[in-house]
Structure formats: C-alpha cells, structure tokens
Amino acid sequence: MKSLLFQLILASFVLSNFDNNVNAGHTSVFVRKEWPSEDIPLDHEVFAVPTGHNAPQQVHITQGDYDGKAVIISWVTPDEPGSSKVHYGTLKGKYEFTAEGKMTNYTFYKYNSGYIHHVLVDGLEYDTKFYYKIGTGDSAREFWFQTPPKIGPDVPYKFGIIGDLGQTYNSLSTLEHYMQSGAQTVLFVGDLSYADRYQYNDVGIRWDSWGRFVEKSTAYHPWIWSAGNHEIEYMPYMVKR
Numbered sequence: 053m054k055s056l057l058f059q060l061i062l063a064s065f066v067l068s069n070f071d072n073n074v075n076a077g078h079t080s081v082f083v084r085k086e087w088p089s090e091d092i093p094l095d096h097e098v099f100a101v102p103t104g105h106n107a108p109q110q111v112h113i114t115q116g117d118y119d120g121k122a123v124i125i126s127w128v129t130p131d132e133p134g135s136s137k138v139h140y141g142t143l144k145g146k147y148e149f150t151a152e153g154k155m156t157n158y159t160f161y162k163y164n165s166g167y168i169h170h171v172l173v174d175g176l177e178y179d180t181k182f183y184y185k186i187g188t189g190d191s192a193r194e195f196w197f198q199t200p201p202k203i204g205p206d207v208p209y210k211f212g213i214i215g216d217l218g219q220t221y222n223s224l225s226t227l228e229h230y231m232q233s234g235a236q237t238v239l240f241v242g243d244l245s246y247a248d249r250y251q252y253n254d255v256g257i258r259w260d261s262w263g264r265f266v267e268k269s270t271a272y273h274p275w276i277w278s279a280g281n282h283e284i285e286y287m288p289y290m291v292k293r
C-alpha cells in the first residue's frame with residue numbers, strides 16, 4: 053500500500069471519530085523514518101531461530117471467532133511435522149487443556165516451507181490471561197495471551213493499526229513502538245513482509261524471517277490481518293538473465 057493512502061485512512065479514521073463526538077483516545081506523535089530503508093540482514097538476532105530440534109518458530113495468534121472467546125494459534129516447525137497440539141490453561145506451567153489442529157506445507161520454486169500448524173482454541177472466558185505451550189521435549193516453547201473483555205457499548209479496548217511493516221530497521225522501530233504502547237491487538241492493514249522484493253527461494257526465506265521478526269508480539273497479541281498488494285507472489289523469472 054502507498055503510504056499516502058495509509059495516512060489518509062488513518063486521518064479519516066481519526067476525523068470520523070471526532071465527527072461522532074466519540075473519544076478518539078490518544079494519537080502518538082511517532083513518525084517512521086523516511087525511505088530509503090535497508091532490510092535487516094538475515095544473520096541479525098531479530099531473525100534468530102529458536103534453539104532445539106524442530107523448535108516451533110514464527111508463532112502467531114489471531115482472533116478465532118467474532119466474540120473474542122477463541123484464538124487461532126499458528127507456528128512453523130522447520131525439520132519435521134511434529135505435533136499440532138496446543139496445551140493451555142490459566143496457570144503458568146500448568147496446562148489443563150489440549151487443543152489439536154492441522155498441519156500444512158507448500159513449495160515455491162525450490163523453496164520448501166516448514167510445517168505450518170494452525171490450532172483453534174475456543175470456548176475461552178472473556179478478559180482472561182491464558183498460558184500456552186507448543187512443541188515437545190526440550191524444544192517446547194511457552195507463551196500467553198489475554199482474551200478481550202465482553203463486548204459492550206463502552207468497553208475499553210486499545211488496539212494498534214499497522215500497515216506496510218516489512219523487515220527493515222524502521223520496521224523494527226515501528227514494532228517496538230507498538231509493543232511499548234500498551235495496546236492489546238493489532239489491526240494489520242496489509243503488506244506484511246515485503247518478501248515479494250526477492251526472487252526464487254529468497255521469497256520463502258524472507259517470509260520465514262519476517263515470521264520470526266514479529267513473533268515477540270504476534271505470539272502474545274492477536275494480530276488481525278488483511279492482505280495488501282505485496283502479498284501477491286509472482287512466479288520467479290524462469291529465464292536466465
């Protein structure tokens with residue numbers, strides 16, 4: 053998405069709130085640095101692969117129903133399919149419940165994706181912190197999420213709007229800014245990884261690096277996605293250049 057369009061959307065959002073005499077809350081003065089901006093190199097720590105054989109990576113959650121009583125937990129295991137189970141509960145380290153989902157994988161040019169797991173965890177209580185564990189043995193990893201409050205006319209809820217994130221040093225400052233904001237959810241307005249700037253196998257590799265890059269937020273806060281034009285993958289050039 054063009055950043056001007058994004059600014060217009062943001063501006064109209066703020067204005068429409070003023071029109072309706074709604075409390076639009078606080079708008080941050082944070083301004084992302086100007087283009088150009090370099091992609092962070094793949095060996096940077098922000099893309100670090102978690103330790104342990106087949107450890108879950110790129111962990112992310114999204115809202116799993118219309119009410120806020122469910123989440124979908126997704127992750128990638130790199131070496132073998134592994135388990136598609138989520139163990140969860142309201143006490144850290146004590147996982148009373150288990151949900152099981154499904155696994156998929158794909159190929160793009162010569163890139164073979166890892167094993168992508170999706171698990172619906174539903175029937176949850178509102179406004180409750182849940183802890184969850186995925187992966188097995190020494191490679192297991194633990195996270196948490198908080199369900200939103202029960203829907204009502206004046207229920208406070210703080211969310212961030214992010215678009216055009218990418219994986220540059222500016223992307224990192226935007227992500228860190230969101231994480232310090234105290235918001236609970238991201239509405240993502242499209243153009244996630246900018247992996248479409250790459251060709252051949254590097255497209256998949258840059259999707260994976262982006263998944264690891266955002267995990268420190270997406271494993272804990274539901275990000276609610278819409279697709280942008282940079283989500284369209286073209287077949288790589290098949291001719292020798």
Ligand SMILES: *[C@@H]1O[C@H](CO)[C@@H](O)[C@H](O)[C@H]1NC(C)=O
Nearest residue numbers: 132133156157158159164165
């Ligand atoms: C998915 O993984 C299986 C098991 O490793 C493999 O045999 C299959 O070719 C993969 N499918 C795709 C579309 O990459």
